[in-house]
Amino acid sequence: MPSLPTIEKDVEKTAKRAADHGAFDAPAAGEHDPAIADYCQRLGDDGLVLGQRLGEWCGHAPALEVDLSLANIALDLIGQGTNFLGLAGDADQLAFHRDVLDWKNCWLVEQPNGDFGQTIARQLLFSTWQHMLYQRLVASSHEGIAAIAAKGVKEVAYHRELAADWTVRLGDGTEESARRMAEGLDWCWRFVPELFEVDEVTAELIERGIAADPRQFEDEYRSAIAAVLAEAKLEAPADQRPILGGRRGHHSEHLGHLLAVMQHLPRTYPDAIW
């Protein structure tokens, strides 16, 4: 059993640096360096969007225990998303008052849940990448990013292990579970290359010691995934034409629907207080 994630006060403080809640029309405060703000939005959007997706399983998972597992992962991800968006600016405004073209998450996280196999495939591919990324971001020269990564890395290590466990059980399970797992991987596979893309923003931040260079762990990632698939007695899908552009605001139709659900309440009742 991995140890429980601890709550680190300095991370909470960092997350609370965002401007006042409810000030929806206020300009985003926070990080003034546009490249850093952009990078934090990418990391934050990944967490928030996948957290929202996993939340859709609430009450629908194959068993009560799985329902809780997925909800726990979702809450971890939403927490990371909130912290990163809080670094970028006003987390609430960025989460609830931003249109789809301004979202910078990768394509993988916005993909629909599909069946449990597809959800697990998405989680394995994302959490393995996120874990390797956070392991490196812990050493970021940007204090806030390093602190969020340090808190998140234990959470994500658990997500990664859980997703790998389920991949093995579904892949090496019944004929039907193996088929669903394989179909889920097949659906998600084309979104993997985007995770290792480095554009101008990331390149600049890698140079400055702020961002982690994903190309440095692509081989490690491929072997880690291959090892899980081998244990699960699954073949890696054939490489497909990669889908890119999420970091620039190009998204699948699925993201708009997700945001409509997530944002409708604060947009309909802008002054609503919980």
Added chain:
Amino acid sequence: MPGHDWPLWEVFVRAKGGLSHRHVGSVHAPDSELALRHARDTYTRRLEGVSLWVVRSTDIIASDPDQAGELFEPAEDKIYRHPTFYDIPDEVKHI
């Protein structure tokens, strides 16, 4: 509903070092490894523990409720088995 064919596991949580594991409830899981994960996700979400045990419910040997009379009732009138039954003489220190 899927999941219903999963065996039941009893969950024990150690709240902190030095304390015993205490029974907190049960989870369904297909095997021991996932039983531990389910136990973690179900019973330690709010920092309740530092260690977990899971054991197959069917591996627990329970006393027979029909024997409760002979097993437990004889202890009812033996209050001298409680240390508080005895008066400690004032001269006795360190007890």
